[in-house]
Amino acid sequence: MPLYEVLLQQFANGLILGSFYALVALGYSMVYGVIKLLNFAHGDLYMTGAFAGFGALSLFSGWLGGGWGGIVPAILFSMVAVGALGVIIDRVAYRPLRQAPKLSVLITALAVSMLLENVALAFTGGQYTAFTTNLGFAGVDLGMVHVTYTQMVLVGASVVLMVVLELFVSGTMHGKAMRAIAIDQDACRLMGIDVDRTIALTFLIGSALAAAAGVLAGVYYGSINFFMGFLIGLKAFTAAVIGGIGSIPGAMLGGILLGLLEAFGTQIPGVGSEWKDVFVFAFLILFLVFRPTGLLGRPEVERM
Amino acid sequence: MTEPLLKVEGVETYYGQIHALRGIGFEVRRGQVVTLLGANGAGKSTSLRTISGLVPAKRGRVLFEGEDITRVAAHRIARLGLVHVPEGRRIFRGMSVEENLDLGGFTVAEEEVRRRRREAAYAMFPILAERRASDSSLLSGGEQQMLAIARALMSEPKLLLLDEPSMGLAPRLVQEIMRTIRRLNEAGTTVLLVEQNARMALRLAHYGHVLETGRIVLSGEAAALEKDESLAKAYLGGGPRNEGVAAAG
Numbered sequence: 001m002p003l004y005e006v007l008l009q010q011f012a013n014g015l016i017l018g019s020f021y022a023l024v025a026l027g028y029s030m031v032y033g034v035i036k037l038l039n040f041a042h043g044d045l046y047m048t049g050a051f052a053g054f055g056a057l058s059l060f061s062g063w064l065g066g067g068w069g070g071i072v073p074a075i076l077f078s079m080v081a082v083g084a085l086g087v088i089i090d091r092v093a094y095r096p097l098r099q100a101p102k103l104s105v106l107i108t109a110l111a112v113s114m115l116l117e118n119v120a121l122a123f124t125g126g127q128y129t130a131f132t133t134n135l136g137f138a139g140v141d142l143g144m145v146h147v148t149y150t151q152m153v154l155v156g157a158s159v160v161l162m163v164v165l166e167l168f169v170s171g172t173m174h175g176k177a178m179r180a181i182a183i184d185q186d187a188c189r190l191m192g193i194d195v196d197r198t199i200a201l202t203f204l205i206g207s208a209l210a211a212a213a214g215v216l217a218g219v220y221y222g223s224i225n226f227f228m229g230f231l232i233g234l235k236a237f238t239a240a241v242i243g244g245i246g247s248i249p250g251a252m253l254g255g256i257l258l259g260l261l262e263a264f265g266t267q268i269p270g271v272g273s274e275w276k277d278v279f280v281f282a283f284l285i286l287f288l289v290f291r292p293t294g295l296l297g298r299p300e301v302e303r304m
Numbered sequence: 305m306t307e308p309l310l311k312v313e314g315v316e317t318y319y320g321q322i323h324a325l326r327g328i329g330f331e332v333r334r335g336q337v338v339t340l341l342g343a344n345g346a347g348k349s350t351s352l353r354t355i356s357g358l359v360p361a362k363r364g365r366v367l368f369e370g371e372d373i374t375r376v377a378a379h380r381i382a383r384l385g386l387v388h389v390p391e392g393r394r395i396f397r398g399m400s401v402e403e404n405l406d407l408g409g410f411t412v413a414e415e416e417v418r419r420r421r422r423e424a425a426y427a428m429f430p431i432l433a434e435r436r437a438s439d440s441s442l443l444s445g446g447e448q449q450m451l452a453i454a455r456a457l458m459s460e461p462k463l464l465l466l467d468e469p470s471m472g473l474a475p476r477l478v479q480e481i482m483r484t485i486r487r488l489n490e491a492g493t494t495v496l497l498v499e500q501n502a503r504m505a506l507r508l509a510h511y512g513h514v515l516e517t518g519r520i521v522l523s524g525e526a527a528a529l530e531k532d533e534s535l536a537k538a539y540l541g542g543g544p545r546n547e548g549v550a551a552a553g
């Protein structure tokens with residue numbers, strides 16, 4: 001295959017991977033933004049979302065079919081269910097610790113992560129679950145590169161979700177309140193903003209996006225398992241740091257960049273695909289050392 | 305006599321082990337400007353923070369329009385029309401001037417009403433209109449204070465609590481902020497003002513209360529307080545030429 005076709009193929013792969021990372025990174029970053037918590041359970045919400053979508057698709061496909069007609073309702077169901085789960089997790093596990101040291105909340109997040117993974121393990125017995133759809137492989141050929149319609153729809157769906165999120169966050173009062181509580185919670189209270197409800201809303205949206213990514217990933221890879229959220233959780237964190245943690249456009253940019261880096265990284269001579277995770281986390285370390293605020297994050301400016 | 309807009313009765317507040325308010329009581333009547341004076345650490349800011357619900361009162365009661373709001377959550381108190389402009393402005397840095405104003409009108413249900421009030425704020429503070437799209441953290445100190453006040457006005461509060469609006473500002477800007485407060489009061493807003501610049505505050509206020517280590521040690525009409533010799537010595541600085549930043553301690 002000529003080099004440009006290899007690069008084009010990797011670009012397509014990277015874009016798909018990157019859009020999953022971006023969707024998960026968004027929730028990571030939004031939650032960090034509002035309560036300064038690295039929600040380690042976030043990757044597991046992606047996994048839970050994949051299973052919720054799988055369950056819904058199994059139910060719906062009888063009369064809606066295994067194509068997009070069944071997948072889209074399954075995605076919506078999963079987003080609602082996992083969004084609600086995110087709100088419940090916040091209410092039960094994190095909200096009682098709002099005044100506690102950050103470390104207590106962090107440890108709780110780890111516990112929630114293990115809980116979700118082990119519940120999924122208990123239900124699946126640790127087996128891979130085949131995520132069957134009948135989308136087929138039709139698509140567009142660019143030389144030797146074949147991009148399926150499914151892949152295009154996956155990227156398209158991610159972009160639509162991100163655009164809707166951006167419109168919500170910058171254009172609505174609740175979106176503005178979400179950004180404002182990331183800056184100053186007490187000042188928000190004084191404006192009549194219910195901080196706890198706004199935090200719950202953040203969990204709802206972040207978890208729903210992770211769930212959507214989980215279902216899309218199930219469609220893309222064709223199988224899901226209880227541990228699928230672990231690595232993507234770490235990578236979404238990396239993407240959030242690269243973009244500038246707490247920044248919504250940063251999470252999108254970081255996710256896409258990380259997906260592309262990972263895809264192109266496998267093409268560097270001497271670096272096989274088994275090195276891709278090393279490659280990704282080396283970037284995390286580089287960013288933490290040389291640009292801890294990320295690409296779009298900014299250091300606090302103080303002016304009195 | 306009509307009931308006061310705000311009534312504070314025997315309020316005690318703690319920060320951990322520190323007994324910051326040791327039982328304070330006063331009233332604010334509709335249409336008044338009431339000022340709380342005192343040195344650093346006397347409990348002025350804590351009084352405002354307790355009234356607006358940011359810190360819980362351990363004992364005592366706060367009544368707003370006759371309703372007990374002592375245990376009411378801060379965001380609900382704000383929705384009742386008691387809005388607190390905290391010390392240090394606390395504008396939303398990183399968000400634009402316009403977004404800051406919008407958030408001040410968070411409780412306004414109709415977008416159209418919010419837009420009208422925003423325009424009214426711009427008419428009152430033309431400098432904010434010029435900079436409506438800029439990041440609020442790039443405003444000067446005086447502009448930030450105006451934004452903080454304008455933001456609070458977006459909900460058309462019945463009672464405005466102002467904590468050290470003159471802090472860190474050049475004398476010309478202090479004058480401007482004080483003129484703004486007077487204008488607001490003349491337009492019908494009741495104000496509870498905390499200031500270190502006591503002389504300035506008393507010139508604006510109808511009533512004043514002097515706090516010392518969490519207690520009110522002196523109360524009276526502003527005009528009388530301004531002439532009070534012990535107060536002049538302690539808080540107003542030496543002569544009338546001194547613009548009277550209160551002595552610490």
